[in-house]
Amino acid sequence: MGMTMTQKILAAAAGLPEVKAGQLIEADLDLVLGNDITTPVAIHEMDKFATDGVFHKDKIALVMDHFVPNKDIKSAQHCKCVREFACRHEISNYFDVGEMGIEHALLPEKGLTVAGDVIIGADSHTCTYGALGAFSTGVGSTDMAAGMATGKAWFKVPSAIKFNIVGKPSKWVSGKDVILHIIGMIGVDGALYKSMEFTGDGIKNLSMDDRFTIANMAIEAGGKNGIFPVDEIAAAYLKGHSKREYKVYEADEDAEYDETYTIDLSELKPTVAFPHLPENTKTIDEVGDVAIDQVVIGSCTNGRLDDLRIAAKILKGKKVAKGIRCIVIPATQRIYLEAMEEGLLRTFVEAGAVVSAPTCGPCLGGYMGILAEGERCVSTTNRNFVGRMGHVESEVYLASPAVAAASAITGKISAPEE
Amino acid sequence: MKASGTVFKYGDNVDTDVIIPARYLNSSDPKELAQHCMEDIDKEFVHKVKAGDLIVADKNFGCGSSREHAPIAIKAAGVSCVIAETFARIFYRNAINIGLPIIECKEASKGIADGDEVEVDFDSGIITNKTKGTTFQGQAFPEFMQKIIRAEGLVNYINQKQKEEAGESR
Numbered sequence: 383m384g385m386t387m388t389q390k391i392l393a394a395a396a397g398l399p400e401v402k403a404g405q406l407i408e409a410d411l412d413l414v415l416g417n418d419i420t421t422p423v424a425i426h427e428m429d430k431f432a433t434d435g436v437f438h439k440d441k442i443a444l445v446m447d448h449f450v451p452n453k454d455i456k457s458a459q460h461c462k463c464v465r466e467f468a469c470r471h472e473i474s475n476y477f478d479v480g481e482m483g484i485e486h487a488l489l490p491e492k493g494l495t496v497a498g499d500v501i502i503g504a505d506s507h508t509c510t511y512g513a514l515g516a517f518s519t520g521v522g523s524t525d526m527a528a529g530m531a532t533g534k535a536w537f538k539v540p541s542a543i544k545f546n547i548v549g550k551p552s553k554w555v556s557g558k559d560v561i562l563h564i565i566g567m568i569g570v571d572g573a574l575y576k577s578m579e580f581t582g583d584g585i586k587n588l589s590m591d592d593r594f595t596i597a598n599m600a601i602e603a604g605g606k607n608g609i610f611p612v613d614e615i616a617a618a619y620l621k622g623h624s625k626r627e628y629k630v631y632e633a634d635e636d637a638e639y640d641e642t643y644t645i646d647l648s649e650l651k652p653t654v655a656f657p658h659l660p661e662n663t664k665t666i667d668e669v670g671d672v673a674i675d676q677v678v679i680g681s682c683t684n685g686r687l688d689d690l691r692i693a694a695k696i697l698k699g700k701k702v703a704k705g706i707r708c709i710v711i712p713a714t715q716r717i718y719l720e721a722m723e724e725g726l727l728r729t730f731v732e733a734g735a736v737v738s739a740p741t742c743g744p745c746l747g748g749y750m751g752i753l754a755e756g757e758r759c760v761s762t763t764n765r766n767f768v769g770r771m772g773h774v775e776s777e778v779y780l781a782s783p784a785v786a787a788a789s790a791i792t793g794k795i796s797a798p799e800e
Numbered sequence: 801m802k803a804s805g806t807v808f809k810y811g812d813n814v815d816t817d818v819i820i821p822a823r824y825l826n827s828s829d830p831k832e833l834a835q836h837c838m839e840d841i842d843k844e845f846v847h848k849v850k851a852g853d854l855i856v857a858d859k860n861f862g863c864g865s866s867r868e869h870a871p872i873a874i875k876a877a878g879v880s881c882v883i884a885e886t887f888a889r890i891f892y893r894n895a896i897n898i899g900l901p902i903i904e905c906k907e908a909s910k911g912i913a914d915g916d917e918v919e920v921d922f923d924s925g926i927i928t929n930k931t932k933g934t935t936f937q938g939q940a941f942p943e944f945m946q947k948i949i950r951a952e953g954l955v956n957y958i959n960q961k962q963k964e965e966a967g968e969s970r
Contacts, residue, residue: 408942423828423868432959449826456826474907506866506890522868522894524954532958536944570813571860575889604860606889659813746865766862767817769840 384634415503459799483714493624557592566663744769803880862891
């Protein structure tokens with residue numbers, strides 16, 4: 383029987399001719415990732431290992447992005463701990479303030495994640511790199527520690543759900559709307575333990591930034607990974623960003639899928655996930671009157687250049703509504719620079735938005751935009767759980783950069799056309 | 801090995817943000833994390849929980865963030881076992897890796913209420929609701945995972961394995 387794209391990558395990394403869903407394997411890792419929250423816990427676990435050192439100083443990436451520039455003394459202690467570890471083990475891909483960006487935007491940009499890789503990261507949104515045809519998945523700190531020490535990880539080979547993407551999206555429909563639509567359809571555990579394999583003719587109508595957004599939120603459907611085939615658009619991105627050789631795997635024609643869905647991009651509308659689960663989706667015409675207090679445009683889901691361009695297009699020459707705080711966060715230093723050179727940052731500031739240095743801050747209720755009791759935020763981030771961005775009585779509405787920017791102008795959840 | 805205690809019962813999709821909110825992730829100290837365990841879903845939890853108590857939930861327990869702080873907080877709060885209909889996959893891995901016993905059992909999740917007294921036999925996977933006088937068969941772990949659990953976590957398991965391999969090559 384044929385293998386899915388994910389199964390082929392895992393088989394190669396485990397040195398096996400074939401693998402089957404449910405099989406337990408040990409795979410060689412191409413990259414192990416951690417951030418300023420998860421790495422200190424991993425370093426603590428590393429101390430318990432009988433052997434000293436890391437498996438490969440170039441195959442570990444440590445990105446200080448959640449609570450930096452440090453929001454308080456405890457966060458500073460955490461970063462110090464990671465900084466010293468990186469120095470001690472000569473970790474080449476250690477990214478601190480000034481070089482850092484939000485990890486899942488930064489690593490592809492730096493060329494550290496390429497097609498065919500097997501990547502684990504102590505951050506649930508590590509599934510983002512599937513957009514480039516890699517197998518990548520989120521793990522906890524102990525798995526990260528074991529990965530750093532041994533260069534290996536155990537996996538249960540996943541079965542898969544196939545999403546056959548067809549058609550062309552209308553003007554204001556982006557990758558965010560595609561993945562919110564899918565999560566609304568299958569639920570927050572609809573892909574539990576499984577791969578989400580995106581394929582089909584319509585993929586050529588999705589930019590790399592759209593694909594990163596879609597793969598990024600596979601975890602919000604419970605998925606182990608989300609993965610795209612390597613087409614011309616992906617190949618061009620890989621060649622433009624990485625000197626590393628990449629390897630293209632394709633699903634066998636007779637690969638078996640638990641389910642297959644067809645998604646016609648031309649039928650999708652801007653989509654919003656209501657509190658308190660990403661599956662509580664409504665299309666923009668079903669939303670009704672929802673007054674808001676804050677807008678966040680950024681994160682590993684939607685802080686890339688395409689996202690900022692769309693938001694700027696809508697905010698250009700307009701003003702953020704009185705009483706609304708609009709926070710824009712370019713995901714990396716390079717995106718920040720490009721947005722500056724294109725004049726996007728000027729557009730944001732003139733509209734009355736604030737532009738922040740790269741950070742995960744507000745997405746997880748860390749800092750830089752915490753919500754008070756009863757407040758509502760339209761956010762381009764990935765989770766709208768109870769208390770996610772602040773007070774347990776606050777509310778988060780997940781949407782695309784287009785909807786977020788339009789809502790900032792009107793002060794209520796709004797369609798980009800408005 | 802057995803666990804026994806009073807049950808704290810929750811519903812579907814208990815996410816790691818409510819298990820341990822990110823505002824406390826500037827610490828990685830288990831004792832400190834335990835003081836805020838379940839804070840955004842059940843403010844009374846930390847005041848009521850006793851060593852040995854159990855958490856029972858419905859579908860997709862531990863969804864969301866990969867923060868290992870979540871199972872660490874639960875374990876450090878004294879919880880002896882988490883039973884759920886299903887677990888989110890990263891939480892499942894993390895619980896095994898740090899040695900927090902978890903069991904998937906749909907029937908137990910449906911047949912156990914908040915405040916019930918429950919006993920779990922980890923060797924047989926049998927869950928007994930002592931309050932209602934009912935029993936359930938929990939799903940056994942694959943052998944590979946049992947080895948990690950017996951070693952009390954992934955790091956110890958890898959240390960043991962490396963020691964064995966070094967012994968063989970001698």
